[in-house]
Amino acid sequence: MGDYPDPDEEFELMYGDELENKNKLNAEKSLNFNTPSGKNKEKSTSICSDTQQLFGSNSCTQSQSDHDLNKRTAPSNSTQGTVEELFGDITDIGEDLVFEQQPVAKERVELFNSKKRTADELFGDITDIGNDDLFSDIIINPRKKKKASNSNLENEEKNKRDFALIEHILQLRQLAKDQHCVTVSNKDHSTINLERDKRNLSYRVPKYPFIGVTRHDKERVYIRFHSEEYEKEESERVIKDCSFGGVMGDTFKEVWQEAQLLINNQMDIDVQSLEVTDDEISVVQQEDETTKLWVDLYKPRKYLELLSDESTNRIMLRWIKLWDKVVFNRKPKIKLIKPEDPNKKFFKFQELSTELDEHDRPHYKVALLCGPPGLGKTTLAHMVAKHAGYNVVEINASDDRSPEAFKTSLENATQMRSVLDQERRPNCLIFDEIDGAPQTSIDYLVKFISGIATSKSKKGKHQKQFILKRPIICICNDVYVPALRPLRQIAFVVNFPSTSSVRLSERLMEIARRQQIKTDLGAMLALAEKSNNDIRSCLSVLHFFKVQNKPVTLFDVHRASIGQKDMQKGLFSVWNDIFQITKTKSSTNSPKDTQSNNLKFRMAKILHVVSSFGDYERVAQGVFENFPRLKLKDSSLSGISQSLEWFVFTDLINHEIHSLQNYSLTGYLQYAFVVWHFKFATMQHQKLNYPTVAYEVRTKENRRKALIAELLRGMRPSVRIYCQTLSLILDMLPFLMLIITPPFRPVSLHLYTKEERANMLKVVHIMIDYNLNYVQERTPEGTYIYKLEPNIEELLTYSDIDGIQKRELSYSNKQLIAREVELEKMRRFEVPKQAVVPQKAAVPNRRNISDKVSVLGNVAVPGKVPLVVPNKQQRTAVKTSLEPENKASTPLPNHLQRLEVKSVKPSKQSGRIHFNVGLRLELGLLEINGQTMTSASNAHTWFSVLTFCLFKLADIQIGKAQWADSGEGSGQDMFHN
Amino acid sequence: MFWADKHRPKELLSLDYHIEQAVDLKNLTKDGDFSHLLVYGPSGAGKKTRIMCLLRELYGPGVERLKMETMNFTTPSNKKLEITAVSSNYHIEVNPSDVGMYDRIVIMNIIKNVAQSQQLNVNAQREFKVVVVTDVDSLTRDAQHALRRTMEKYISNCRIILCAKSISRVIPAIKSRCLCIRVPAPTEEVVTDILLNTAKKEDLNLPLELAKRIAHATNRNLRRALLTLETCKVQQYPFSENQKIPEPDWEIFY
Structure with a gap:
């Protein structure tokens, strides 16, 4: 035990000390009047001084009482004297009383000083208070006192006034005695007490356990520290020893009881005060309750208190109990669900399989609780986990759920256990609000649950492969969040029905x-x-x-507007709310719901629905596209026209908002919906469609803009400078389409008249100027068509117009034109270069032609036609021109072409195959040699005549408009021959 | 090439109508200098024709050697813009509204590019280049305001010819900085005459009645009138007086 015991112990000790004193006093009191004797007096004085020393009464009082003692012993009997002594000893007496006595005493001192030698002697001794001699003096004093008192008595008789004064003092003393129940100690017991005091008190550091007390005069006193049992024994012993009559007529027992009562009262007060503090605490708790949210305050504390749907609760509990085998290594008490009759199965939305896998885990490693907020999902999860004896580890949206943190917490929760938890319960991991977690985290969770692959790949070989052995409960509001998809497949999904x-x-x-x-x-x-x-x-x-x-x-x-949640409704439900009048429930509505009230209610509802959805534009779009499909009974269409005005209004406001960023106008948008609701809403359910027109139109617009841009990019500058986009679309393109589709005969070019040829040429020029051409496309049916590229037809045709006969060029015509366009383009390209690099120019041509041929002409031209490429000199010299051909074409009769066919054959046999061509032939492609068909300016007329003949020949061979390619090839053969 | 392009007048004095105005324009160029122009008038009235004639008057036939130029710009928001301009050695023509709301950047960059480069050979050419900005009425306000400052700043090196359908959407600040030239649409009679002339040039026999009908149907839009004539020719030749006049689909639809 240290020098400074803790406050409680100290209190008890002090208290015990007090108790001891009390007991002592009681003992003294009880003994006092039984055996009064002179010896007793002596002893008591010694006690007095003893206690005086102990309690450190002030010296003034001490001297006073000693003085009184002397005085008193003189007139009165010894008993009283001792009483007085004790009275003086007990320094607890009121100071006022003492000081009252002081002047009197002084008077007496004077009196004694003048008259008594002994008194003088005595006083002289007494004034030396504080000395160690005092003790002995006091012990001696009583003997002297006896003599002195006798002499005093005589003096007193002489001096009655003095006596009267003393009497008065005595009275006062008596009063004080009565008040304080002062007792006189018994001689025997006081000795015991003295002994005890000697045993229990020390000025030096004792060997026994003690408490150090510093007296008022800075004297250190050590009080023995007894155990409580000892104190009890002591007090009992004292009681036993003191089986005698009472003090002042009271039996000891009664006094004891009284004292006990007093103590108890004191105790009671303490307890009361304690209780008061207790009350305060409870009051604080009460306040805590008021500050606490009721949700927490009235949270279910037991499984039975759960409000949620019973079957859901049970199925969750059953699921978590399935983990018992692996977690607690005890057999789950769940009965195997027998295959029930099929009828019942229909009602069960989820069948929980009770089979355990090879690791004794249930089939579903994770449960996914889903449902709208506020139904008690989290509560249920916690409750079930606690109920099954788990330590709940919750991770919710407020926690860091980045993949890293997620991984850490997941592994911590499943592979470790709390050291601090006394019961060492296994963890149960609850992922709350998992639908907001990042995709990667959920993916990790899924991998983690499915186990093996993850641990190997992530941690390498040195780690043991980890098997999930703790249940995981995930909670979400929306189970169809895309991020949850992988989890949904492996989880035991429990849909949370709403509470009744x-x-x-x-x-x-x-x-x-x-x-x-x-x-x-x-x-x-x-x-x-x-x-x-x-x-x-x-x-x-x-x-x-x-x-x-x-x-x-x-x-x-x-x-109350409170309690209504700002629930995100789906678009369709918003539209439904607008188009449908919901029947107001009579039960929930106040009876005085008049028509106007109803309208008010409907308006408020629409405003609420629309404004909580927020995306006015989309909702308005939906209304706009859906209302014409409704069955409306508005024959005058006045309602419709009115609501159309509101559409205009909405558009205006939207435009204003978006062009000027004036968002303060947004507040007015929602009112249009009310008007539409009043105009369009009906009682029956309407079939609504998602508005797609706006999107379609937008994509169409974008596509057409791109078309125009494409068209403009390739236009000839001299033409382009005169056409702006709008005038191009409005004025030029419609006519252009007509102009480039003249009524051509579907025959090959050489059969055209001069005029037709001229027309054709014009078409070709226009198409080139405006960056148009026909390209071949394969339709889904497998046929081939030529389309304009860029396809401006798309810009110009309106499918809705009836009765307009579109003139469409035939396939062969288009093919012809396409070919001519390519040629003309090359020709234009060649003109400035003067045919310096014909090979280059030929490249696109060749490719183009080969494409066509490979598609079309393979049948007709078997690909074995050996084509002879002329020498380089010849090649440059070969200049075919369309125009001279055209001029020359008409006079040639058909039979000539036959002749040319034959003339081709020897060329085949000649076998002069150019290496290049040969290679191509190997490839099985009909490769038209890369002869340039370039500028018309320096064409050799005679050659072109021949060429043209061969065109004809080729025409016949191919049967299609493949004339130019093969024709030229043969033509060159001819040339060489 | 369409007849509309083929028979387009190339010189101011060979214009078919608004001859007085053409003379005025010619006089304008005589001094070798002129202010910014704002040419406006309905579609098919001959605005661009007049602008090109004017440029030819200024620089000679060199302006007809045109080339396409693709320009790239980057907006402050790091969006890449691409715009095609038609330019000759002496002028550049852009339609900033092709890039929509970013037209301001186009205006600023192009004009600065043109204006900041001085002509080297002062003797042979004019000391200024011309920037032709088309579709001014569809320019955003920002772009127009950008224009008004650059117009004044670079007047020594460049002249701007604005071309618009209507000046109602052109801000007054620009109007006041430009010489506004209105090109009214030709009357139906003029259109008829031109149609007949064109037919004669093309060696066609065009009945007067048909010409009148075409002129009427095309609403004094000369370009459309000529295209209609050409289409008529493609559809049916020789012409008959009451032959069907083709209309663009959108108009039928409309």
């Missing part, structure tokens, strides 16, 4: 009763319905009413 309104309202009633809210079941039922059975919001509303401190009525509940 009746159960909820009963619970609400109970809470209201406990919170002393006056209400009725109807109001609570309405509240529950209003909040869609959201317990949390119901409690919040109740709490709110509680703060208002007035009874909750049905009316209040209806009026």
